[in-house]
Amino acid sequence: MQLTWTITLQRTGGGLPAETRTAARYQRSVGPPRPADVGLCRSEGQELVAALQSAVVQDQITAHDHRGRSCHYCGRYRRIKDWRGRQIDTALGRVRVRIPRVVTCQCLPEPLDEEGEITALRDSESTVERLLPKRRTPEVSYLCAKHGASSPYRTAARAVCEVTGLPRLSHATVRSETTSCGEHIEDEQFEIGWFALDRAGGQPDPAQHLRVSIDGTVITSANKVEFSKFEVIAGRVERDGHPGRRFACAMQRRSLTRVLIAAALGMF
Structure with a gap:
């Protein structure tokens, strides 16, 4: 005799047809009591979260592509040229998704370079490029900067992998995110201090x-x-x-x- 749990995921809205899919299925036997069978183990929980994250990210990509498929100039619906696989690092692990590329509309003006000369026109473009500019979510960038600011970069990379479940993370990525975050904070605070007198309109308080x-x-x-x-x-x-x-x-x-x-x- 076994207990069975089926976890289903239902998608609605976003301009896409409703869809219901099975995210995971778990079974436990009802027999001699075993403490190891109580609840879900860590690997099962990670598999469930990974399946949920992958489905959500892929549906978001599909919805954004559906919204931006029409040409911004003439409104013509552009067809898909091909699909390309991508790996996205998220705070809940690494997910593999398919990114569509659409055929560039012929109504677009000819692109010019810095010298004003006509350059080659790309025959395809991604409609979701702004959604995933760095192939990792801002939360992963935050974790990299947080751990990278208080520990060596290699140690911070291992810590981020343990927290997020990523299989591997380069220490160069942690260094880049930490440096970018520090520069952003310093520039923002420096601007506040530099223009404090101008905003006050006179002599600042002691x-x-x-x-x-x-x-x-x-x-x-x-x-x-x-x-x-x-x-x-x-x-x-x-x-x-x-x-x-x-x-x-x-x-x-x-x-x-x-x-x-x-x-x-x-x-x-």
């Missing part, structure tokens, strides 16, 4: 907290130069938690370097 970050090094100059060494100082000031302007100076005398740094700090 800062409650100032944090100064200063770093320096000594560089040896080339041959046949008047000075054999000179010191380079770079710094940044955070005003009430918002990064302000950066400053840097390169002088051959330490006393002049101190004077310039003091003048830069006086601006804040």
